Amino acid sequence: MTVAKIRLGMVGGGQGAFIGAVHRIAARLDNRYELVAAALSADAKRATESAAEVGIASARSYTDFRVMAKKEASRKDGIEAVVIVTPNHLHFDAARAFLEAGIHVICDKPLTSTLEDAEILVKLVAERDLLFAVTYNYSGYPMVREAREMISAGALGAIRVIQIEYAQDWLATNIETTGQKQATWRTDPARAGAGGAIGDIGSHAFHLSEFISGLEVTSLLADLDAFVAGRTLDDNAHILLHFNNGASGMLWVSQVASGKENGLRIRIYGDKAGLEWAQEDPNYLQFTPLGAPRQILSRGGAATSAAAIAATRIPAGHPEGFLEGFANLYREFADEIVAHRDGTALDCVSLVPTIEDGLKGMRFIEKAVASNNAGNIWQSLDS
Numbered sequence: 001m002t003v004a005k006i007r008l009g010m011v012g013g014g015q016g017a018f019i020g021a022v023h024r025i026a027a028r029l030d031n032r033y034e035l036v037a038a039a040l041s042a043d044a045k046r047a048t049e050s051a052a053e054v055g056i057a058s059a060r061s062y063t064d065f066r067v068m069a070k071k072e073a074s075r076k077d078g079i080e081a082v083v084i085v086t087p088n089h090l091h092f093d094a095a096r097a098f099l100e101a102g103i104h105v106i107c108d109k110p111l112t113s114t115l116e117d118a119e120i121l122v123k124l125v126a127e128r129d130l131l132f133a134v135t136y137n138y139s140g141y142p143m144v145r146e147a148r149e150m151i152s153a154g155a156l157g158a159i160r161v162i163q164i165e166y167a168q169d170w171l172a173t174n175i176e177t178t179g180q181k182q183a184t185w186r187t188d189p190a191r192a193g194a195g196g197a198i199g200d201i202g203s204h205a206f207h208l209s210e211f212i213s214g215l216e217v218t219s220l221l222a223d224l225d226a227f228v229a230g231r232t233l234d235d236n237a238h239i240l241l242h243f244n245n246g247a248s249g250m251l252w253v254s255q256v257a258s259g260k261e262n263g264l265r266i267r268i269y270g271d272k273a274g275l276e277w278a279q280e281d282p283n284y285l286q287f288t289p290l291g292a293p294r295q296i297l298s299r300g301g302a303a304t305s306a307a308a309i310a311a312t313r314i315p316a317g318h319p320e321g322f323l324e325g326f327a328n329l330y331r332e333f334a335d336e337i338v339a340h341r342d343g344t345a346l347d348c349v350s351l352v353p354t355i356e357d358g359l360k361g362m363r364f365i366e367k368a369v370a371s372n373n374a375g376n377i378w379q380s381l382d383s
């Protein structure tokens with residue numbers, strides 16, 4: 001039986017944008033979606049030109065996402081889901097507009113720019129019985145899922161230590177003063193929210209530490225830096241973590257680490273073994289049982305969990321990465337949407353990060369800032 005493609009809309013992601021194009025590719029990989037409407041930019045000319053470039057009919061190219069939500073909801077063939085890839089401060093208004101119009105939402109991280117807004121969205125999703133995905137895309141990598149399965153099966157024993165770092169260098173100088181699009185809003189509290197690096201990439205690291213370990217962060221102590229002159233938001237941070245099983249963790253996030261490109265790395269140590277995964281070499285996972293030689297597990301090869309196999313597209317040795325990891329989330333969310341559409345139970349596993357994961361990310365940012373501002377005091381992450 002042919003399953004109708006999901007009619008998809010997009011907000012943000014016009015000419016010159018970064019992540020919108022990645023979402024479009026990811027949504028195409030498994031042929032489950034059709035991009036039919038968008039508000040790709042708030043600038044009318046750019047929105048029209050951008051829509052034409054990606055094959056959206058001019059009648060369904062909008063400059064105002066509120067108008068888009070209303071008009072699409074009133075069409076018989078209106079969109080069933082929307083992707084939000086604007087700067088952070090617009091996530092809330094856009095997500096609310098589409099949820100109120102009865103449309104499922106895929107939103108990039110961080111969920112909103114304030115914790116209060118995130119809490120409102122959580123309620124709205126529950127009230128409307130709609131689906132909401134937050135694209136913490138690193139959870140889509142096969143070897144991340146293998147690591148999660150290994151820990152869940154007890155391969156590491158009791159988890160004691162989690163070290164996670166996410167280091168980049170693209171904000172090592174004040175490029176925001178040159179008008180660089182992505183830097184300009186990320187260093188502006190009115191558009192990024194209360195977190196700089198901790199919101200932009202720390203939220204990914206935080207999610208990954210819980211996703212892989214299966215644990216929850218219960219408290220944190222943060223020390224934030226803004227090294228580049230004139231910057232008000234953090235561009236580097238060291239954060240101590242306590243997990244709910246008694247494990248300790250440390251999260252280092254930096255966008256001023258000269259020489260680092262997209263250095264996301266996680267190391268987890270239990271009383272029986274340790275493991276390590278790095279995003280720049282994502283097809284391999286290092287696993288070292290206590291007192292035994294290191295093993296290198298490979299995607300499509302020595303990685304054997306059903307979760308890793310399900311997320312693997314091509315044989316071992318042919319690299320997969322960022323786009324495929326993103327696409328895995330899109331594929332699973334498509335299954336969720338189709339089950340919702342048909343009123344049936346989901347008959348496969350979906351590990352797509354939820355609105356609750358988005359809310360936790362916002363709490364992480366808020367508590368990290370509070371800890372730093374209070375003079376590096378431990379903060380509970382209890383709601």
Ligand SMILES: NC(=O)c1ccc[n+]([C@@H]2O[C@H](COP(=O)([O-])OP(=O)(O)OC[C@H]3O[C@@H](n4cnc5c(N)ncnc54)[C@H](O)[C@@H]3O)[C@@H](O)[C@H]2O)c1
Nearest residue numbers: 012013014017018019039040041042085086087088108109
């Ligand atoms: N998951 C990831 O790995 C990842 C990576 C990069 C960015 N992000 C997130 O994605 C979002 C976008 O980041 P980016 O780097 O692509 O930013 P960007 O500045 O490159 O793109 C933002 C886009 O939003 C558009 N926009 C702004 N206001 C709008 C409005 N009112 N209506 C419609 N469009 C509007 C801009 O014209 C632009 O096309 C951010 O929330 C960011 O945190 C996630």
